[in-house]
Amino acid sequence: MGSRDPFTEELLSLKDQVYFPGTFKVPAGIDKVIIAGMGGSGIVGRLFSELYGEKPVMVSSGYTLPEFTDAKTLVICISYSGNTAETVSSFNEAKRQGAAVVVISSGGILGAADAEAVIVPKGKSPRSAIGYMLMPLLNAFGAVSEKEKREAALLLDTLDGDNSEAEKIAAEIFSGSRMPLVYSTFPNESIAYRWNTQFNENSKILSFWGSFPELNHNNTMALKLTYRKNLLYPICLVSTTDKRILKRIKATEDVTGMKFRRVLKAKGSSPFSRALYLIHLGDYVTYYLARMRGVDPLDVSTIEELKRALK
Amino acid sequence: MGSRDPFTEELLSLKDQVYFPGTFKVPAGIDKVIIAGMGGSGIVGRLFSELYGEKPVMVSSGYTLPEFTDAKTLVICISYSGNTAETVSSFNEAKRQGAAVVVISSGGILGAADAEAVIVPKGKSPRSAIGYMLMPLLNAFGAVSEKEKREAALLLDTLDGDNSEAEKIAAEIFSGSRMPLVYSTFPNESIAYRWNTQFNENSKILSFWGSFPELNHNNTMALKLTYRKNLLYPICLVSTTDKRILKRIKATEDVTGMKFRRVLKAKGSSPFSRALYLIHLGDYVTYYLARMRGVDPLDVSTIEELKRALK
Structure with missing residues (x-):
């Protein structure tokens, strides 16, 4: 590899992110999961939906959530900045529709909102923090082993x-x-x-x-x-x-x-x-x-x- | 519009397909829907998942189905020919996993398989039969009015x-x-x-x-x-x-x-x-x-x- 630049340093951190211990408690009685997220944060939901098969996982990349969102739905709002307009709106919709809500973010509006939040390390570009945002999902649902x-x-x-x-x-x-x-x-x-x-x-x-x-x-x-x-x-x-x-x-x-x-x-x-x-x-x-x-x-x-x- | 050719005739039929009365009974106790289908047939599932919001609808475009497929899952296998390899395989997986199964097809292997089947008119290209395949979904779930x-x-x-x-x-x-x-x-x-x-x-x-x-x-x-x-x-x-x-x-x-x-x-x-x-x-x-x-x-x-x- 050639000389280092800031983006190279970003790339080199993915291997460490795999050990990020962030997790959350999946509420009892949940029968489906919606992951709200856009772009470099939303990709984490798409990836998780392909790696985890025990419950239905749907990804929503807009301002609103499906009508079926209810108290048996866990809505996981993922926004690295915590300020993504669509994801903040989806968070509010999830609350309004009575869903269980979890946030994964480095701070921002969502990091401070009224919900269980997994706070990930700050200061990266969202697309280089894919491990920080993915691991809490896999950890929480027991979908990845130490090996x-x-x-x-x-x-x-x-x-x-x-x-x-x-x-x-x-x-x-x-x-x-x-x-x-x-x-x-x-x-x-x-x-x-x-x-x-x-x-x-x-x-x-x-x-x-x-x-x-x-x-x-x-x-x-x-x-x-x-x-x-x-x-x-x-x-x-x-x-x-x-x-x-x-x-x-x-x-x-x-x-x-x-x-x-x-x-x-x-x-x-x-x-x-x-x-x-x-x-x-x-x-x-x-x-x-x-x-x-x-x-x-x-x-x-x-x-x-x-x-x-x-x- | 210029002179007619066989494909023009195909296009002209979509307005009539809207009135296709095909439907099926949604089994009691179903809490989620998986639509298995590829290409010109699979697009119907994608479209339906955006038009119907009362239950989770997931689209599967491969040979296998998610692990969560169970007796409370309705798997709708859509293949215009009824012979699409991936969809026939998904049909067998659905049966093996104990799901309720419905077929939408013009015949073929799936049209004759052991499941409730909505048989649509034969002889079109699958992508020009989108209405025939979509309407049974909307009719069955009461998701479209006569108006x-x-x-x-x-x-x-x-x-x-x-x-x-x-x-x-x-x-x-x-x-x-x-x-x-x-x-x-x-x-x-x-x-x-x-x-x-x-x-x-x-x-x-x-x-x-x-x-x-x-x-x-x-x-x-x-x-x-x-x-x-x-x-x-x-x-x-x-x-x-x-x-x-x-x-x-x-x-x-x-x-x-x-x-x-x-x-x-x-x-x-x-x-x-x-x-x-x-x-x-x-x-x-x-x-x-x-x-x-x-x-x-x-x-x-x-x-x-x-x-x-x-x-």
Whole structure:
């Protein structure tokens, strides 16, 4: 890895976040969970809904909550700043609809609101605090073991030590001004979505994203007729071990003529460490691409400007 | 509208599908719903989950179902052909996990399986039978009134009679080989996703898609720095009346410098007719674009080839 900059330091902390002990008590009698959150905080809810299967977990990314929100619903409001307008509004809706409410935030309005709150360390960019916001969910629902944490931390540490593969991928995307086309595998749609949003926020470019097998029912026709190897950079992030899905990767290449630049298989033995590994790899790819493009990966000035315009 | 072809006839049937009387009995004691479906059939589940709010509705687009699937779960397996591999597998999983099961299909394996089945008219492309598959859900859960059906049918009929706006949009996309960037508004993410998949399947092109306000937390940075008005065709599909979201459309244009080519406000007074109106408009845009590009909107040969390769 090249010389350190503030964003590199942000990336290097994910392995430590895995041991963040934050948790909360899941209220008795809860039969469903809604996670309210946007962007770099909301991704945590999407990821958790794919890693935890014992209760229904739905993600809400707006100002309002579904009508079925009731006293048997736990609404978890996640906002790193604690001030996200949509999530503050969802918090108020949850209270009004009589739900049990928990907050995960570093402070702000939500950190001080009338609800059990897990306060996470301040001062990071929300998308680099994904571990701080995810672990309290997994801890509270007993959805991760100490062994899984150790494995994940080890894998993340390895990536921090050698991410030359990520740098190569970024260089290939950069060299042809290519547009990333990122696919992940069911049920981990959130991994492709995370890469997409990191391309948006860190590298300041748009990207296409989707997930096997769903993409086979729509993207496939477009890939056959419009795939241009010099314009797109197709990449496949494999977290599944289901052979029925794995077969589709090669079959899709065969029938469309599109060839993935990389088929990246997750390391790790648990869905948790496999997801974090692929996510962190994307953190590095999008970081390197930002540096190559000469943009600041930490710059969110346009989003800040938008927030001011909306006040 | 120009001369008729088989696909035009497909499009013209949506207004009649609104009156499809198919329904089923929702079993007593059900506290959550999972809709299993892929592509043109799966979109029905996504749309229903946004239109119906009394019970949690989750969409599953893979071979397996969540662990929480139990006797209090209604699993609705939607596959127009009745033979979709993932949905047939999900049907078997649902039975194994002891869930209540309902099938919506035109026949095939699922149409003949051991479960209550709503059989819809055969012989269409799945994505043009969206009404046949959606109405049984809305009818069964009492989520649509006769008045709402009449309004929707009238709006769809008006679009069938004059879709010159859709033809103009298609011509603008075609003239510059532009890539569509389609945004919808919370909670109707499925409207943007439907346009995206129709661009894929009908027009055989890829497109970007997202939804307000979530996109403001990630796409915004990319739009500011990489928006090229000659490469992208940004369009906004407005189904909401929430002023907090409406404000974001103009504010996003102001801070990013991107200007929507069209901000299309839904017609109709109910979420149901508003969603169907915007979806049908996209059907026409993607159909016209296919004709301009010289591709057959009904051609799904690559998907068929893929299915054979997977056998």
